[in-house]
Amino acid sequence: MAPTHEKIRELRVEGITKRFPGIVACNSIDLTIGENEILALVGENGAGKTTLMNILMGLYQPDEGKIFINGRPVQFKGPADAFAAGIGMVHQHFMLVPNMTVAENIALGLKESHRYFRLDLPGVKKRIAEISERYKLPVQPDAYVWQLSVGEQQRVELIKTLCFGARFLILDEPTSALTPQETDELIALLKRMASDMSIIFISHKLAEVTALSDKVAILRQGSIVFKGTTAGQTAAGLAALMTGHEVVLPRNACIDGYGNDCLVVQDLYVKSDRGFFALDGVGFSVRSGEILGLAGVSGNGQKELADALAGLRRVEKGRISLMGVDLTNRSPREIIDAGLGYIPEDRINEGIVPSFSIKENLILKDVASPKFSRGAFIKSREEAQNAALLQQQFDIRCSSLNSMTGALSGGNIQKVILARELAREPKALIAVYPTRGLDMGAEEFIHTRLLELRAKGVAIFLISEELDELMNLCDRIAVIFKGKILDILTRREATRPTLGLLMAGIRQGAEKAAVEG
Template sequence: MDKVIEMKEITKVFPGTTANDNVDFTLLKSETHVLLGENGAGKTTLMNVLYGLYQPEKGQIFVRGKEVKITNPNDAIKLGIGMVHQHFMLVHNFTVAENIVLGMEPKKGVKLDINKAIKDVEELAKKYGFNIDPNAVIEDIGVGQQQKVEILKALYRGAEILILDEPTAVLTPQEIEELGIIIENLKAEGKSVILITHKLKEVMSMSDRVTIIRRGKVTGIVNTKDTSIDELAELMVGRKVNLIVEKKESKLRGEVLKIENLHANDNRDLPAINGINLSINGGEILGIAGVDGNGQTEFLEVLTGLRKPQNGKISLNGKDIFGKTPREIVDSGVGHIPEDRHKRGLILKYSLFENSILGMQHKAPFSKNTVIDYKKVREFAQKIIKEFDVRTPNDEVHASALSGGNQQKLIVAREISKNPDLLIAAQPTRGVDVGAIEFIHKRLVAERDAGKAVLLVSFELDEVLALSDRIAVMYDGKIVGILDRKDADEQKLGILMAGGSLDEKEVSKVE
């Protein structure tokens, strides 16, 4: 088969770390090739070199057999290389069509020919089987649709080689299936796809070959049909990984959180939470399953003080926290691993030691009379960075310099270190590699075994099933059923997630 990309001995160095150390990578025509590795292994860095965002210290790049110098993304685009980044780069108040043609707009005189733009986008979407409205405004569509816009944007610019960085990190199971179909359609057109991902099931279902990178070096190149999830996990982290969550029988320790008839509106002031009744005990993990957009985000925002509820009751250890501020809720004993780590979990321009005490900066031992004791802060930061294996040169680097998984581990470390009575974990392993997933899962189970109440909200059904003692399903802003874990499976949860119903004997509680 033809080599469309060949990267030889690529080396990229940042202060304090060698991100790529003599890396070789080859992409063939009409194949899907996965770059697999731990967070911070150097996968995205390698692709940023290919896309012209970084310049390597040494190495060669060949496109279709010809050596090239890619000094910026425009060079890459001219060579037929497109990249969809993990965090989308769209103008939120522009339409789908306006975003796709941005920078290459069809003109009528000196003005944008919006009718032609819409027609071009419709034809392109139809060609690749994308169901998307070119007139929709980006801020009004879900992340799955936004990802399609990014892919269409690359294809509009003539991409024959498409790099997808963590493409399933923010997608529902249904959207992941759609993405798999899209990738097959692209390959059928003769295009080649590079996937950066941590999700081993998707590696097995979507790829033809896999290159594994660990700490900047290639540790293996395998044909997908000749490998297994266990082998890939071991190549990825350098040791055997236990992919099964081990936990003892739960020992309940009394009610921690009680929610009664909770109602709240969304950003458009329309009902988003429609009468939720729920309780969580110490010593258990209660999982919330559901398709994205059924009120989970608004529900968590109410529980953490980020959204004002309309009415209802919320009590923590018998104390009323309904409508309290985020600080009051944190101080009452709630830890929060947010679903959007950049928006809610970190201040990216702050150092790791500053981020390590967010939510605790006003309390002893970190502060006295509004003066922060930076010695105590640094000691604390270094302790949790070591305990939670946050990969960083030091605690002074900005949070923005960490890989997504290491950012997530820092947030998990901080929230667990608050010793909360209730730990709210929203998408706790989104965009995180298999080694870090194993670690985070163990820490959540340890919190549960220590008698804490854990509320887990995840779009990963495997994760909900693996961790939960009970599973509540949200649909249209309501809890439509609660199942004991021993009675739950993907089929039953899928029926409830789609708005269907089960036999009353199969559901321990229906609202």
């Protein structure tokens, strides 16, 4: 398909159907996006948003249905065809080479800059300068990608897509890794860009949808359940449409029933994989029956802190203790046995063994305990009974408890992990991004369980980047920035703006800064 430079005034899909084994990912979807419109495409995980967009990008062929641009039918045999037609997509996970400069990254996909054995970098830089001028997207072409913040990398992705000649933008969950301030900037930017092109904005953050989009389409289980203008819709109304039922995320009433200090971390220094100190004197304590949140943009030391608490990363200096027992630099086994529960960040690779059955994953930590073993042998009956019981208690939805855990949905995998950890009756629980990427139904379930656990007197340390999650659940919120805890706020002090500023490393109030040096 030859590249055209015609403006895309209308993109229309008709009756798009795509089947995958066992499911219909898209079920005869009709959508129209007009000139200069921003359409928000909303839906839970697995609702079919990404499949639909991959069809628009030529990555998948629809089983049925057609795509029209400006009223003419088009067929995309691959991403190159979609590019040629002017459709550009910014993926949720950035497609950049970290050890190349911005200009080099853009030149990679820009065919006209490849002149036999030479690369026309000056030409690429000129193109970048034009685009960045036109859309007010500041970027340094000679900076290496690894030096850039997540927000800056996203700008590079946008410029890259525009340099390739995109006249129609698709953004897949663009705000998932941004700070609140960066999100606001992105929304303002997209609004400016909409004067020039149409945009499809995929998200499940409903506040952003109402702030940005003109029209909204809601997908549920592969079908469109709502199409209309955004004006007049509320976030709660959209949530109900998205999940099919009223969703009320539970809130922590913050009633004081706190016990003694349970999980105590003092002056912790931990190195990152690259050898510098990722934690630079971190200290906090969580009381029994309290939820302490840790807010921060990811990459500020959360991973290293979580690893150190689980015994998987060496503590250089400082102390970790649980109920007065010193756990500094103990083995993971000793830490587990001391009563620390853990919901890891990467639920598929760290939380479960994906190829193991659900039954097996539920006893992953306790296979050698007297409850599940006699001598060298596993008690198969107890293993099965345990699984059946936990399946009921935690509403784990699966065809069989013998089936592979890795094949479950993200929410169900998280339920398996939660079931295993809670069944061990921990004294304290570390939850690292426990609802990341989960739909609202699963989020509601996990939040409810965490609050129940709090009421039972367990100390919970919740690492998250979702301010709503933190403000709903936590008694206190600590903010981490570049390996230091900038401040610990009570629930009353913690507002969106104060947390946002702290997450960006800005400490409010001169006195406070002076006191802490």
